[in-house]
Every structure is written in C-alpha cells, then in structure tokens.
Amino acid sequence: xxxxxxxxxxxxxxxxxxxxxxxxxxxxxxxxxxxxxxxxxxxxxxxxxxxxxxxxxxxxxxxxxxxxxxxxxxxxxxxxxxxxxxxxxxxxxxxxxxxxxxxxxxxxxxxxxxxxxxxxxxxxxxxxxxxxxxxxxxxxxxxxxxxxxxxxxxxxxxxxxxxxxxxxxxxxxxxxxxxxxxxxxxxxxxxxxxxxxxxxxxxxxxxxxxxxxxxxxxxxxxxxxxxxxxxxxxx
Amino acid sequence: xxxxxxxxxxxxxxxxxxxxxxxxxxxxxxxxxxxxxxxxxxxxxxxxxxxxxxxxxxxxxxxxxxxxxxxxxxxxxxxxxxxxxxxxxxxxxxxxxxxxxxxxxxxxxxxxxxxxxxxxxxxxxxxxxxxxxxxxxxxxxxxxxxxxxxxxxxxxxxxxxxxxxxxxxxxxxxxxxxxxxxxxxxxxxxxxxxxxxxxxxxxxxxxxxxxxxxxxxxxxxxxxxxxxxxxxxxxxxxxxxxxxxxxxxxxxxxxxxxxx
Numbered sequence: 143x144x145x146x147x148x149x150x151x152x153x154x155x156x157x158x159x160x161x162x163x164x165x166x167x168x169x170x171x172x173x174x175x176x177x178x179x180x181x182x183x184x185x186x187x188x189x190x191x192x193x194x195x196x197x198x199x200x201x202x203x204x205x206x207x208x209x210x211x212x213x214x215x216x217x218x219x220x221x222x223x224x225x226x227x228x229x230x231x232x233x234x235x236x237x238x239x240x241x242x243x244x245x246x247x248x249x250x251x252x253x254x255x256x257x258x259x260x261x262x263x264x265x266x267x268x269x270x271x272x273x274x275x276x277x278x279x280x281x282x283x284x285x286x287x288x289x290x291x292x293x294x295x296x297x298x299x300x301x302x303x304x305x306x307x308x309x310x311x312x313x314x315x316x317x318x319x320x321x322x323x324x325x326x327x328x329x330x331x332x333x334x335x336x337x338x339x340x341x342x343x344x345x346x347x348x349x350x351x352x353x354x355x356x357x358x359x360x361x362x363x364x365x366x367x368x369x370x371x372x373x374x375x376x377x
Numbered sequence: 378x379x380x381x382x383x384x385x386x387x388x389x390x391x392x393x394x395x396x397x398x399x400x401x402x403x404x405x406x407x408x409x410x411x412x413x414x415x416x417x418x419x420x421x422x423x424x425x426x427x428x429x430x431x432x433x434x435x436x437x438x439x440x441x442x443x444x445x446x447x448x449x450x451x452x453x454x455x456x457x458x459x460x461x462x463x464x465x466x467x468x469x470x471x472x473x474x475x476x477x478x479x480x481x482x483x484x485x486x487x488x489x490x491x492x493x494x495x496x497x498x499x500x501x502x503x504x505x506x507x508x509x510x511x512x513x514x515x516x517x518x519x520x521x522x523x524x525x526x527x528x529x530x531x532x533x534x535x536x537x538x539x540x541x542x543x544x545x546x547x548x549x550x551x552x553x554x555x556x557x558x559x560x561x562x563x564x565x566x567x568x569x570x571x572x573x574x575x576x577x578x579x580x581x582x583x584x585x586x587x588x589x590x591x592x593x594x595x596x597x598x599x600x601x602x603x604x605x606x607x608x609x610x611x612x613x614x615x616x617x618x619x620x621x622x623x624x625x626x627x628x629x630x631x632x633x634x635x636x637x
Binding site for chain 1: 387389391392445448449451452456459634636
C-alpha cells in the first residue's frame with residue numbers, strides 16, 4: 143500500500159531523510175521508532191504530502207503522491223498537537239471535518255465511547271488538553287479509511303481513555319487496515335505493534351517484528367532491545 | 378475553499394476581538410456624525426482614522442490568525458483538499474469578517490444619520506469600498522509574510538514594519554523626493570508614486586470625492602485632472618485590485634511548495 147524508495151529530504155543544510163527505503167504492504171500495526179531527530183515526523187509528513195521530498199518516489203496505493211491530493215482520502219491522520227479553532231464548538235468541528243472530507247463518519251459511537259456528549263456544544267478553547275486529544279481521536283477514527291497514521295496517540299489520555307484507544311486500534315486492525323504509529327512509550331508499542339521500523343539518522347536501521355529485534359540484539363526485553371540498537375550504533 | 382472559508386468565518390465572527398472592532402467603528406461613526414455639525418469634516422476625520430487603522434488591524438489579525446491556527450492547518454493539510462484552498466479559504470475568512478465589522482460598524486451610524494436621503498451617500502460608499510480594499514490588501518500581505526516566516530516574532534515584526542513603511546515612511550520619502558527634485562516636472566512621478574501605495578491612493582480618492590482637492594494646492598489640481606476623471610477612477614480601482622491579486626497569486630504559488 144505504501145512504498146517508499148530512496149527518499150531524501152533536507153531542511154536548509156540539514157539532511158533529515160537520507161535515502162529511506164520502506165515497503166509496507168501487509169495489514170497490521172507498524173510502529174515507527176527512533177531517537178529524537180531521526181526523521182520520524184518528517185517521514186510521516188512526507189507520506190501525508192505535508193513535506194515535499196527532494197528526491198525519491200513515494201507511492202500510496204500504487205499512485206505517486208506528488209502534486210496529488212485526492213489520495214489523502216484513503217488516510218486518517220492523528221496529529222501530535224491538538225489545537226483547534228478557538229470559537230467553534232466540538233459539534234461544529236466534527237461537522238466541518240466531515241464536510242471537508244465529504245464523507246459521513248461514525249462519530250456517534252466514538253463520542254459515546256469517550257463520553258464527550260457533555261462537551262458537544264462547548265467551545266473548543268474551553269476544553270482541557272486530554273479532552274482535546276479525545277476530540278482529536280474522534281476526528282481521526284470516525285472515517286473508515288484503509289490507512290491510519292497516528293502520531294503519539296497516547297498524549298494526555300487518562301487510563302480509561304487509553305484502554306478505549308487500544309481497543310479501537312485493535313478493532314481497526316481486525317478490519318484489515320494498515321496502521322502506522324509513532325510513540326515514545328515502549329510498553330504501548332510492545333503491546334500493539336506487529337512490526338517495528340527503526341529509523342536512525344535518516345535511514346531505516348531495522349525493520350522486522352519484536353521477536354526478531356530481541357534476537358538480533360540479544361536483549362531480555364523490548365525496551366533494552368531498543369536501547370541496544372542505539373548503543374550498537376555508538377560503538 | 379468555500380468550506381474552509383465558511384468555518385473560519387464562523388470561528389472569527391464569534392471571537393471577542395471582532396466585537397471590539399465592530400463596536401469601535403460603531404462608536405467612532407456615531408460620535409463623529411452626531412456630535413459634529415460639519416459632515417465633510419466628519420468624513421475627513423473618519424477617513425484619517427480608518428486609513429491608518431484598517432491596514433494595521435488587517436496586518437495584525439492576518440498574522441495572528443495564521444500563527445494561531447498553525448496546528449489546525451496541519452490537520453487540514455492531511456485531509457483530501459488542495460493546499461491552496463486551505464490558505465485562500467482562511468485568508469478570505471479573516472478578510473471578510475474584518476470587512477464585515479467595518480461595513481456594519483460604520484453602516485449603522487450612516488443609516489441612522491439618514492444618509493440615504495442625502496447627497497453624501499457616495500462619499501460614504503467610497504469610504505467603505507476603499508476600507509474593504511485596504512482590509513483585503515493588508516490581510517493578504519500579512520498572510521504572505523507569515524507563509525515565508527516560520528518564526529512568529531520575525532513574521533510579526535516584518536508585517537508591522539511593512540505597515541509602518543506604507544502608512545508613514547513612504548509618505549516621508551515621497552515628500553522628500555518631491556522637495557529634492559522640485560526643479561523637475563513631477564506630475565507623473567507623483568501620480569505613479571501615489572498609485573503604488575494603497576494607503577495614499579485611498580486617501581487621494583476620498584479627498585477628491587469630497588471636492589476639497591483645492592486644499593492640496595497645485596498637486597491637488599494635478600490629481601484632480603488624473604484621478605478625478607472616470608479613467609483615473611478606473612486606473613485606481615485597477616491598482617487596488619492588483620494589490621489584492623498579486624499577493625493572492627504569490628500565496629497560491631508559495632503554499633504549494635512549502636513544507637509544513
């Protein structure tokens with residue numbers, strides 16, 4: 143579904159992506175990991191067409207994405223920072239996004255799940271950070287698209303909402319979707335991810351499942367395995 | 378584009394600042410019209426205030442809106458819509474809500490004053506038309522500056538500097554060059570220099586409409602000869618429209634190449 147070949151991107155003189163090759167075709171949850179500044183966000187933004195690569199090809203559903211915007215209809219994206227127009231209400235915002243995508247969404251179920259009913263006619267600038275993140279999740283997951291991209295989905299959520307989020311992600315996975323996510327919470331990644339893509343200095347350093355990663359690094363658990371990847375690089 | 382326009386417009390007209398801006402014009406219009414028995418003096422004062430204030434407010438609101446809605450813009454960029462529709466929609470949302478504050482804020486006192494029965498109605502219409510043009514122009518330029526500058530502080534400073542240049546410094550340079558080159562014929566130079574600055578152009582248009590160009594002396598006569606004709610008016614409207622269209626086209630071009 144997503145195939146990336148020799149993707150390069152420089153910001154000014156600073157090269158961020160230095161030839162990424164990545165092919166994600168089977169269904170399931172792929173976690174994109176890497177230290178700060180390794181290019182995770184730039185990679186995600188390139189897939190979404192927000193960052194325009196300098197070199198390389200990027201196909202989503204076998205269509206090259208440059209100068210094309212219709213392909214984004216197949217992607218649901220959860221941005222990292224939730225910040226919405228201050229004077230719209232939650233209800234209006236949901237209607238706006240549906241309007242923009244020109245599709246009906248199953249927002250009712252998600253609103254009920256996250257108990258957002260009391261906030262529906264409140265203005266967005268009166269909501270707390272966690273509530274905004276819940277609204278953010280509703281906006282993302284109310285559409286039924288084959289690809290879902292989640293950037294730090296757990297930020298600011300309380301334990302109950304986190305459980306709901308995990309269930310939702312598993313549900314979407316069961317529908318046979320491709321889910322890309324980034325997270326700094328290793329236990330969350332270990333529980334959810336089927337496959338790990340580890341970026342280091344703008345390149346794909348490791349790609350495979352958690353078992354393979356543990357074997358390769360000979361580490362007792364996942365967190366140490368990730369740490370080992372970084373240490374190996376330093377030696 | 379219209380979807381984005383619709384929602385940013387709704388968002389903005391509910392903001393407290395829109396009401397403050399509207400109330401300010403309402404108050405200004407009422408005070409000047411009802412506590413002043415000379416109508417043309419009232420119009421001149423009104424003109425002097427709005428010709429400086431509108432560009433300033435347009436600039437500040439444009440830059441502020443762009444930077445404040447940055448994260449939401451990123452969310453919109455990930456949706457299946459064209460980039461240019463997002464930015465042009467947001468721009469129109471800001472510019473139209475500001476223009477609406479101006480038109481309603483000054484329109485109500487005008488109507489209460491009974492302008493529909495008077496001959497001055499066209500002076501006021503021209504005041505509102507140039508005001509709307511200035512809003513469109515300076516908001517567009519503010520959006521342009523914001524698109525080129527990731528850094529908020531820089532973007533803010535550049536746009537304020539641009540406003541200061543157009544509202545104050547430009548006139549100083551203009552006057553100085555008139556004095557420096559006074560031994561040469563300066564008719565076409567001064568007309569050209571006026572056309573190049575939307576604030577000056579608006580001011581001249583309104584002054585000429587009020588038939589007080591005699592106050593401007595010989596220059597007034599030159600201006601009257603050019604801008605007073607229907608050809609001159611057409612050229613002025615075209616110049617103002619160019620000031621809207623060129624920044625808009627540049628916005629369209631820039632936003633397609635930018636990384637977010």
